[in-house]
Amino acid sequence: MLIGELAEKTGATVRMLRYYEQQGLLTPPRTAGRYRVYDDADVARVRSVRCLIASGLNIKLVRLVLAYAFDQEVDLPEDDAGCVPLLLMLRDELTSVDERIVALETSRAHLTRLVSDVERIMVERGQAPCADPAATTA
Structure with missing residues (x-):
């Protein structure tokens, strides 16, 4: 799915999704035409990000929690x-x-x-x- 569809499915804005990518919270692959491509796992991830941010966590903590929850290779302090x-x-x-x-x-x-x-x-x-x-x- 493309970024607009992800935005629609998650209630996030396209701008917000691009910000999440800048912050390392999303890492979508790109097509040959440089379009971001998302899957259902990204829908769940964006929902998790939004929930964590709504809980009052800053972006740094959100990144750490997601890395831990999704067992990713991230430099944790x-x-x-x-x-x-x-x-x-x-x-x-x-x-x-x-x-x-x-x-x-x-x-x-x-x-x-x-x-x-x-x-x-x-x-x-x-x-x-x-x-x-x-x-x-x-």
Whole structure:
């Protein structure tokens, strides 16, 4: 299949697929006319890439996870003991996500209190709050 069909099957844009190729996430063979040619394994790979990116992983980690998952020959970084710290990197990423969640929950609590305070003040002043645009969508 050609790049347009892969884009259609995966929901990725052609531009996104070319970016994945630039980053080494896809390595399609090319025809004599230089067209990229993809197969069903590439459909699964692109879906995996999109899922990993949606999970918040950066391209470097996506590349490492895919290399590990698809048993590819890729230079994985090693620590001083010669170990590939992929699991440690993923745990660090998970910790980072947890920290962002805590920060967002704190922000949400502050914003919820602010909304409540402003609503209370408006009622005390006899002012009608503006309509909530999210509540009025059809």
